[in-house]
Amino acid sequence: MLGFLIVLLSSVFFCFHNVIVRVLFNEHAILGLFQTGGFVTPTLQNSFLLMFMRMLLVVPLMASLVPKLYPATWQDIKQLGNIEQRTLLLQSLGCGVLMFLYLAMIYISIGLIPTGIALTLFFTYPVFTALFSWRWFGNRPTLFRWSVMGLVLLGSFLTMPYSDTAANNQTLIGIITGIASGVVYALYTVVAQKSFETLHPFPFTWISFVTTLGLSAASLVIWNVQDTQLIWIPLWIGALLSAIATFAGHLLNNFGIRLIGATSASMIGASNPALTVILAWLTIQETLQGLQVVGVVIVTLSVALLSREHSLYK
Template identity: 40%
Template sequence: MGQLDNLPENSEALDSQATEALLRTMTQELQNLKQNLIVQLNQDVERLQAEKNRLIQEIDGLQSQRQQQVEQQQQQLQQLSQNLTSQLQEQLRQQLQQMADTSSSAMTSPVGANLLPGEYNDHAYRLLASLDSTLSTTFKTLQQDINSYQSALSQQLGQMHSLEQQGQVILETLVNRLNQQLQTAVTQPQLPPADTTVTSRQLPTAKPIPLEFPGAPLPIPQPPKKKLSELQLGFFLVLLSTVALSIHNVVVRIVGNPSQLLGLFTIGGVLKLDLGNSLLILWMRMLVVLPLMVLITKFLYPAVWRDLKTFFTAKDTRSILNVIGSGCFLFLSQVLIYIAIGDIGPGIAVTILFMYPIITVPLAWLLFGDRPTLLRFGVMLTISLGVVLAAYPSISSTSSMSGFGVGTAVGSGVAFAFYLILMQLGFQKLHPVPVSLVQFSTIFVLSSVSLILPLPFSVNVLPENQQGLIIGGIILGVLTLLGYLLNNFGVRFLGAARASIIASTGPVLTAILAFVLIPGPKTALQTIQTVGILLVTLGVFALSFERMIVQRRAAKTAKA
């Protein structure tokens, strides 16, 4: 699909050759600085990771060694205690035996028989004193051994604690150094946001993000070098995303108009796709998408809530208005395209929606100074001719609603162009995932407020159609989320530039799926309409292909 033109460097006089040379020099220096910073940060991260792994291994080894030593010391103490107990028992047994022998001999021998009672007691006391002295000496030796083991264990624990503190100091030093470098990169002086005049512009702070299919913002482009299997997987995921979003448009048509599903049976037509009912369908769609988005954003981008808090507390009013404004224009574009799909069918409505490069290319020139190339002028002419051919049968029709449907489709394309411009500005300050969350939240709030306030339109749903409306809203929400996730993961493997080329097939896929899923006079295309759809698709494809070539050249220049 189409893609925003690269944001230019700051220029005071576009026609001045000296200024252009200065801009080229500044661009080269910024690219070199960026490349050097990325290489240095990658080296620091790798060194930090290696040091972390080494410290973890050392700590694990010390803990294992400590555990082994504790177990050995416990075993030694237990064995020593058993040995001491055995020795004490043996000595006590010997002493008692000696006492018994002495007493027996004293009582039976002539000498012992001649001992007086007082002398016999003194002899017993001497034996008990000798036994007490032996026990005291044994317990003192045991206490000394225990104190020695305790001292050795304390020394080893102290060494382990010292190593742990050293490891913490090393980690803190590495982390602080990396944080300082990151803060230096983030807090580099930046010029004010882009002005609406030609003579006051800014240097870009983020790579341009391609213009993608409605309602599915793409993440930041990933490195272009991918393995073949990853490219195939990315191609398959992005193609499935485009198919899911095309089916979404067909389902909108089914909800608003009775249709023959695969030509077998009639379904849909639960409500007329006017302004009020379109708001209701969009609200029900967001009622499914938004809670699921809140759950999966942490998985897609772990720092989403931290970035949103920093973004909204930074008091950068212009950036906040850009992000919220992009959600407002996306809301308007979605409401208008629903009305158009109900009037002129999904294939023609989406084809007219893809007229947005006619708006975005001049706006990029006006706001960012990105002068269109001859190819872009040719793309604008091709898309304009394709839109006229696709819309001509509806405009020339006697039905007044057909002309109204073309008008709402054109309005949807214009609103979508402004959504893309503001989204591009929002990506300069915020990651695409939190930007998408803010956009979906804005759509939900606007659709809710529009349905609550007493505005001059009504919502008409018959009781017997309420169940079908709920089912349709759930299907639309699931298809939206599925298209977003498939596109998000597909771009990670394929790259944003290639993904935009695949997404440019949206008008053709929508027309084909509408003709296959709900065949009938409303989805059958005339030859002139088919030619128009192919011209619009070819124009958007060429614009996306040009952006991919420009990005490759810029990447090669940066590496050189």
């Protein structure tokens, strides 16, 4: 029971991070008490900025605490410099590049369309993970998995805000980046799964975060932020809250996996779209249409079924 509660709490932290990003991009009434937010526009450039600020806080936080949880962290990272570990090093750095890409796209999506819809579109990633695993590892999906994957796509189709798409190109961009972030994350999970055979998740995740920090910093140097009117104090407060939520989410999720296993943890993690909708409704009064809520429920249950099917047939 404790393991399930820990993983559920990790999902709440991840959802809280998504709501923070939404508020940084768009003004909302917080708990119905006061208006705040909309400090930056949801552009690729500003996504790099928020990502850099978040990682600038997360990376040292992980560097100080992760070795206490996994003492061999620095030893494992040092060994990646050996010639025989070169492939593993490239896989770890490659996952950092993929993390950078999917975070940039999901940030844009959250900024342009409701948070719950963006996360639901992102959670189409198990469909693409199954396809990539089939292509590279020969793991052909079962008939059951094909059926559930179809339900995931159906649920995502129902969540899309079609009434706004024709009149608003930003909504279309939000939909495209939401799905694209799921595709890139699917690639990330496939490569990470291969890497976890020889590298512990803690040093692997830290390398991914450091790579993301470096790429976001490089992006800001190449594409300099021109808006001199940015209000930095609320941006840094948001970055700090985002960093804490990110670190706590990863930490609790890893603890939960140790207690109940990766499959059960992934089934609980499938509740993220629904939890995001609930949390966004409670904190910033963000609501969805009835059909969109049905789509979120379909995707949530379908992803949970995919995880359950994996536990039965692995």
